[in-house]
Amino acid sequence: MTIDPHTNNNETAVNTSAVSFSTPLNLASGVVLADYELAFETYGTLNDARSNSILICHALSGDHHAAGLDADGKVGWWNHYIGPGKAIDTNDFFVVCPNNIGSCFGSTGPNTINTETGKPWGVDFPSLEVSDWVESQKQLMEHLKIDCWAAVVGGSLGGMQAMHWAINHPTKLKHAVIIAAALKLSAQNIAFNEIARRAIQSDVNFKHGDFLDHQTSPRQGLALARMIGHLTYLSDDALGQKFGRLVRSGDLDGAEKELVEFEVSSYLNYQGDKFATRFDANSYILITKMLDYFDVAQNYQDNPVAAFKQSQCKFLVIAFSSDWRFSPQCSEEITDAIVSADKDVSYLRIESDQGHDAFLLPNEHYEKGLSRYLQRVAQAHFGAQL
Amino acid sequence: MTIDPHTNNNETAVNTSAVSFSTPLNLASGVVLADYELAFETYGTLNDARSNSILICHALSGDHHAAGLDADGKVGWWNHYIGPGKAIDTNDFFVVCPNNIGSCFGSTGPNTINTETGKPWGVDFPSLEVSDWVESQKQLMEHLKIDCWAAVVGGSLGGMQAMHWAINHPTKLKHAVIIAAALKLSAQNIAFNEIARRAIQSDVNFKHGDFLDHQTSPRQGLALARMIGHLTYLSDDALGQKFGRLVRSGDLDGAEKELVEFEVSSYLNYQGDKFATRFDANSYILITKMLDYFDVAQNYQDNPVAAFKQSQCKFLVIAFSSDWRFSPQCSEEITDAIVSADKDVSYLRIESDQGHDAFLLPNEHYEKGLSRYLQRVAQAHFGAQL
Numbered sequence: 146m147t148i149d150p151h152t153n154n155n156e157t158a159v160n161t162s163a164v165s166f167s168t169p170l171n172l173a174s175g176v177v178l179a180d181y182e183l184a185f186e187t188y189g190t191l192n193d194a195r196s197n198s199i200l201i202c203h204a205l206s207g208d209h210h211a212a213g214l215d216a217d218g219k220v221g222w223w224n225h226y227i228g229p230g231k232a233i234d235t236n237d238f239f240v241v242c243p244n245n246i247g248s249c250f251g252s253t254g255p256n257t258i259n260t261e262t263g264k265p266w267g268v269d270f271p272s273l274e275v276s277d278w279v280e281s282q283k284q285l286m287e288h289l290k291i292d293c294w295a296a297v298v299g300g301s302l303g304g305m306q307a308m309h310w311a312i313n314h315p316t317k318l319k320h321a322v323i324i325a326a327a328l329k330l331s332a333q334n335i336a337f338n339e340i341a342r343r344a345i346q347s348d349v350n351f352k353h354g355d356f357l358d359h360q361t362s363p364r365q366g367l368a369l370a371r372m373i374g375h376l377t378y379l380s381d382d383a384l385g386q387k388f389g390r391l392v393r394s395g396d397l398d399g400a401e402k403e404l405v406e407f408e409v410s411s412y413l414n415y416q417g418d419k420f421a422t423r424f425d426a427n428s429y430i431l432i433t434k435m436l437d438y439f440d441v442a443q444n445y446q447d448n449p450v451a452a453f454k455q456s457q458c459k460f461l462v463i464a465f466s467s468d469w470r471f472s473p474q475c476s477e478e479i480t481d482a483i484v485s486a487d488k489d490v491s492y493l494r495i496e497s498d499q500g501h502d503a504f505l506l507p508n509e510h511y512e513k514g515l516s517r518y519l520q521r522v523a524q525a526h527f528g529a530q531l
Numbered sequence: 532m533t534i535d536p537h538t539n540n541n542e543t544a545v546n547t548s549a550v551s552f553s554t555p556l557n558l559a560s561g562v563v564l565a566d567y568e569l570a571f572e573t574y575g576t577l578n579d580a581r582s583n584s585i586l587i588c589h590a591l592s593g594d595h596h597a598a599g600l601d602a603d604g605k606v607g608w609w610n611h612y613i614g615p616g617k618a619i620d621t622n623d624f625f626v627v628c629p630n631n632i633g634s635c636f637g638s639t640g641p642n643t644i645n646t647e648t649g650k651p652w653g654v655d656f657p658s659l660e661v662s663d664w665v666e667s668q669k670q671l672m673e674h675l676k677i678d679c680w681a682a683v684v685g686g687s688l689g690g691m692q693a694m695h696w697a698i699n700h701p702t703k704l705k706h707a708v709i710i711a712a713a714l715k716l717s718a719q720n721i722a723f724n725e726i727a728r729r730a731i732q733s734d735v736n737f738k739h740g741d742f743l744d745h746q747t748s749p750r751q752g753l754a755l756a757r758m759i760g761h762l763t764y765l766s767d768d769a770l771g772q773k774f775g776r777l778v779r780s781g782d783l784d785g786a787e788k789e790l791v792e793f794e795v796s797s798y799l800n801y802q803g804d805k806f807a808t809r810f811d812a813n814s815y816i817l818i819t820k821m822l823d824y825f826d827v828a829q830n831y832q833d834n835p836v837a838a839f840k841q842s843q844c845k846f847l848v849i850a851f852s853s854d855w856r857f858s859p860q861c862s863e864e865i866t867d868a869i870v871s872a873d874k875d876v877s878y879l880r881i882e883s884d885q886g887h888d889a890f891l892l893p894n895e896h897y898e899k900g901l902s903r904y905l906q907r908v909a910q911a912h913f914g915a916q917l
Contacts (some may be wrong), residue, residue, distance in 0.1 A: 330768055331770070332767070332770035332774045332775060332776065332793070332795040333762070333767040335773070335793050336770065336795045336796065338797070339764065339792075339799060339800070340755060340758045343755060343758070343803075344730060344755055344756075344802065346752075347731075347734075347737050357804070363580055365733035366733075368729075368733075369729060369730055370734065372722075372725075373726055373759065375717070376722050376723065376726065381717055381718070381719040384717070384719050384722065385718050385719070386716035388718045389718060390715065390716070392720065406725075407721050407725070407823065408723040409718040409719070409721055409725070410721065410722065411727065413722055414725070414729065417729075487647070508608055
C-alpha cells in the first residue's frame with residue numbers, strides 16, 4: 146500500500162517504544178514463541194479512566210509508525226487520519242500502534258535474532274495466524290494497563306485483526322472498525338499472493354530463505370512481489386487517470402521505442418525497487434500466507450454468523466467502490482454476517498476511484514464517516530464533547 | 532490463454548506448411564527484415580473462385596496449429612470452433628492460420644537463425660508492430676493467390692490484427708471478426724505486461740536476452756510471466772468456482788500448513804512451468820510490447836473513428852461479460868467507433884464466467900453467434916447453402 150504523501154512540517158515528532166515479553170506466546174500452529182519484542186508508537190494521552198484507547202492494526206506492509214514524524218523525519222502511514230482534530234482524534238483518544246510479530250520493523254520476526262541460536266530467525270520463524278497477532282497485541286494491552294479498547298481499527302489485513310479481536314476477546318473492545326477487508330480471501334487473491342511468493346523464492350538471492358546468512362537479499366523477487374501487489378491495490382481507473390498511456394520520455398516512433406517506457410511502468414518499477422530495500426522477504430512470504438489462510442469462520446463450522454455471535458462490540462464496516470482486491474461485496478458479506486448475528490453494525494460504502502489503496506488516502510466522505518463514528522464513541526464511552 | 536481441452540480422436544490430421552519470403556519486409560520501426568519464413572496450417576478447400584478463405588490471427592501465446600491434430604497428436608488451440616460443421620465451418624471455408632513472425636513456433640523470430648550472422652536472432656530480433664504482422668500475412672495471402680479474405684478473425688491480440696487488416700487493407704477483406712480485443716491497452720494492462728517482462732529479465736538465466744547462446748532459458752521468469760498473464764485471463768468467479776479455497780492435500784491444522792498448498796496455487800504453478808518449457812522469453816517480451824504499443828488510432832490523430840473510416844468491410848465484434856483484461860467496455864468502444872465511422876457492425880456480448888479465456892472455450896451462445904454470422908458470409912459471398 147502507498148504511504149500517504151500528505152506531509153506537514155508541523156507534525157508532531159513521535160518516539161518509538163519497544164517492550165519485551167518473556168511470557169511465552171502459544172501460537173495457533175502449536176509452536177511456542179518463548180519470548181518476543183513489540184515495537185510500538187502511541188499518540189495522544191491515556192485518560193485517568195484508561196478508557197480512551199484505540200488500537201490501530203497495520204496491514205501487510207505497514208509498521209508501528211502510523212502518525213506524526215519519526216526520528217528520520219518520516220511521516221506516518223496513516224497520518225492523514227490520526228492526529229489532533231483528525232478523524233482518529235488524538236485530542237480525545239490515546240492511540241496505540243504496534244508493529245506486528247513476523248514483520249520486519251523492530252518487532253520480533255524473521256530479520257531479528259533468535260535468542261536461542263544467536264542468529265536471525267530467517268526462514269525458521271514460525272508460521273503465524275491473525276489470531277497470533279491479536280494475542281501479542283493483548284499482551285501489549287496488558288503491559289499498557291488498558292482493560293478495554295474503545296475501538297480496534299484496521300484496514301485490509303488490519304480489518305481482519307479487528308474481526309478477530311471482536312470474536313476472540315469480546316469483552317476487550319467496545320467497537321471494531323473493519324475497513325476494506327474480507328471474511329476470507331478469494332482464489333484470485335490467493336493466486337496473486339502465490340505469484341508474489343514464487344517471485345521471491347525463485348530469486349537466486351533468496352537462498353532458500355537464508356539470504357541474511359549469505360549477506361544478500363532477493364531484491365528482484367521482492368520488487369516483483371511488490372509490483373504485483375501494488376497493481377492490485379490500484380483501480381484501473383486510477384491508473385488510467387494517473388498515467389493513461391503516457392510515455393516517460395522520447396516518442397513512439399521507430400527504433401526510439403526501445404528507449405522509452407510507459408510512465409506506469411516507470412512508476413511500478415520505482416515502487417517495487419523502493420519496497421525491496423526496506424522489506425524482509427521472509428516476512429513478505431509469512432504475512433501473505435497469513436492472509437491466504439485467514440478465515441473468520443474457521444473455528445465455527447465455516448459459519449461467519451456463528452463467529453460474530455461471540456462478539457459484544459459494535460461494528461463499523463467501510464468499503465471503497467473501486468476496490469477490486471477486497472471489493473464492497475466482501476465488506477457486505479461481513480456486514481450481513483454481523484447483522485445475522487444480531488449485532489450492531491454500520492456500513493459505509495465510499496465512492497472512490499483509488500482501489501484498495503483508498504483506505505490509506507485522503508477522501509472527504511471517508512474522513513467524515515470515520516470521524517463522526519469515533520466522535521460518537523468518545524461521547525458514549527468517556528463523555529468527550531462534540 | 533488456455534488451450535481448448537476439447538479433444539476428439541476423430542479429428543483430422545493436419546500438416547504444417549512453411550513458406551520463405553525473400554521480398555524484404557519494411558517494418559514499422561524502419562528496420563528491414565531481408566527474408567523470413569512463415570509456418571502455417573490450412574483447413575478445408577479453397578474454392579475455384581478463391582473467395583472462401585478465412586485468415587485466423589493468433590494471440591500472444593498462440594501458434595499456427597489452430598485446428599485438427601498435428602504430427603504430435605496435439606489438438607489445435609481453436610479446434611472447438613474450426614472444422615467441418617463447426618462455427619468456422621471448413622465445409623464452406625478455406626481457413627489459413629500462420630504463426631506470426633517474432634513468435635517461436637516455426638516462423639522467423641528470436642529463436643530462429645539470423646541468416647546474416649548464422650546465430651539465433653535472440654534479443655537482436657527487431658521490434659515489431661501489429662501492422663508488421665499484417666504485412667507478413669499479406670505476403671502469405673499473395674503466396675496462396677488469394678485476392679480477398681472472406682473474413683479475418685482473431686481474439687485478443689488476434690482481434691487487433693483484424694482491425695489493422697480492415698483499416699490498412701480495406702479492399703482485401705469482406706469481414707473482420709474482432710473478439711475480446713481493445714482499441715488500445717489500458718495502463719493496468721500495460722502494467723501487468725511490464726511486471727511479466729521484468730520477471731523474465733530479472734531471471735539470472737535471461738543473460739540480457741542471450742540465453743540461447745548460453746544454452747539456458749529463464750524458465751523461472753517465464754513461468755512467473757505466464758502465471759501473471761494467466762491469472763488476468765481468468766475471472767475471479769471462474770477461479771472461485773474451479774478452486775474455491777480448496778487445498779491440494781493434507782489439512783490446515785498446525786505445522787502441517789507448510790506442507791499443503793491451495794489448489795489454485797498448484798494449478799497456476801503447473802501452468803507457468805509448462806509454458807516455460809515451450810515459449811521463448813525474447814518472443815514473450817517482444818509480443819507483450821506489441822500489445823502495449825498497439826493503438827488503432829495512432830496514425831489518425833488519436834481518433835479511432837477516422838481510422839475505421841478507411842475500412843470497407845463489415846464487422847462482428849464479440850465481448851465476454853466477465854473478461855476484465857479486455858472488458859465488454861473495450862469492445863463497445865470499438866463498436867462505437869465503427870458505428871461513428873458509418874460502417875456496418877454487429878456486436879455480441881456473451882454471458883460467460885470464464886474471463887478473457889472465454890474466447891477460446893466452448894460456449895453455446897458464442898458458437899451460435901459466430902456460426903450464424905459466418906453462414907451469412909458464406910451465403911453472401913459464394914452462395915454456400917444454409
